[in-house]
Amino acid sequence: MTANSLHRARGIIRVVTQATSGERNRALFWAAMRARHMLLAGEINKTDGAELLRILHREAISGGLPAREAERTIKSAMRPA
Secondary structure, three states: OOHHHHHHHHHHHHHHHHOOOOOHHHHHHHHHHHHHHHHHOOOOOHHHHHHHHHHHHHHHHHOOOOHHHHHHHHHHHHOOO
């Protein structure tokens, strides 16, 4: 992962970490979509992408989003349009 990609990934994670009640699901969906775009653009590889999604999932749960809801949100964001 390049320094720029790492910086971008940290920013994406921060959005989920700082999301407040009522915003967590939307923030997680946005973040997972950004991760998907980074993967599709070749900005990050599959291993780094999977790790980014694991971190987003963990942070969403830590923030209060139920685990199943976080899983569904990430899966929804990762589906092709």
